[in-house]
Amino acid sequence: MAFQSELEVFRKFLKNQGMRYTPEREAIIKEIFSIHDHFDVDGLYISMRRKGLRVSKASIYRLIPLLIEANLIAEVFFDKGQTYYEHIYGHEHHCHLRCKECKKIEEFSDPRLKDLEKELSERFGYKILTHKLQVIGICSKCQAKEDSA
Amino acid sequence: MAFQSELEVFRKFLKNQGMRYTPEREAIIKEIFSIHDHFDVDGLYISMRRKGLRVSKASIYRLIPLLIEANLIAEVFFDKGQTYYEHIYGHEHHCHLRCKECKKIEEFSDPRLKDLEKELSERFGYKILTHKLQVIGICSKCQAKEDSA
């Protein structure tokens, strides 16, 4: 099957569910997929406003679970009450290494996690859907800062 | 060094920081370490109330970050705006396999994650502090329910 754009995928998803494709939803999705980084609702809203794109926050909040359901985005982490997301459609599944101090993020993936999933599935009888591995550490820059402090 | 109780560890931690050991803090810690399961602030507060232990929620909220700092407890996961914790003092580090439907939790640990930590440390130059692996799936009971639905 040929590669489909996020919009195409989402259009089909909506149709399947008897839901509607609206200009607001289109604008939000385009904005999300133009940001190639982690994002949160508030930041998304602000950057849309700055471009003169007027959608309500409620519409963004309402759209997010649909995009997750459609496997286009996923929650990555929480930080101080903010939920951050990233797009996953067309991306390899990966995990995150975060600096506790400066919040910098490195992405990585590791085949051993697939093996682990399989073993867990057999051991506990679960059907595994996904995994989320966060590794927390101190990046080299912040280590240097600490040493000199 | 002989095994120290959570209270002893925390007392020392407080002293180090110039903080004070109060009956309220003692009561909350005792309650936390009497629950051998994941807990959240609200549940903790309610179970203390039922026992006639009167501390304010604010005191619990204020204590939690200290217990985390002292490595006695850790955040495990968020669910519907609730933050859940578990004690880690005196426990092997472990990860969680959660059923998406019924929220049941299995714990496991895997030596490969230590290897992975080491490799990440070398590759990205981070000092690794910890990792948090959540595996999401459907448990066998919930699979059965889905099949019959």
Added chain:
DNA sequence: AGGCTTATTGATACTGAGTTACAATTTCTT
């Protein structure tokens, strides 16, 4: 193309976790 059903929108009010301010109280040091 027009009409109709029904989903969606934005505004607003609300909820609920967690934080903050502050006066009263208590710990801990000397």
Added chain:
DNA sequence: AAGAAATTGTAACTCAGTATCAATAAGCCT
């Protein structure tokens, strides 16, 4: 025992996310 400083509880507050509802618009059907 006294005094400085930390802690407590109460109540007010913040802020992410949700629910309500009237107005609007998508998309199907003829």
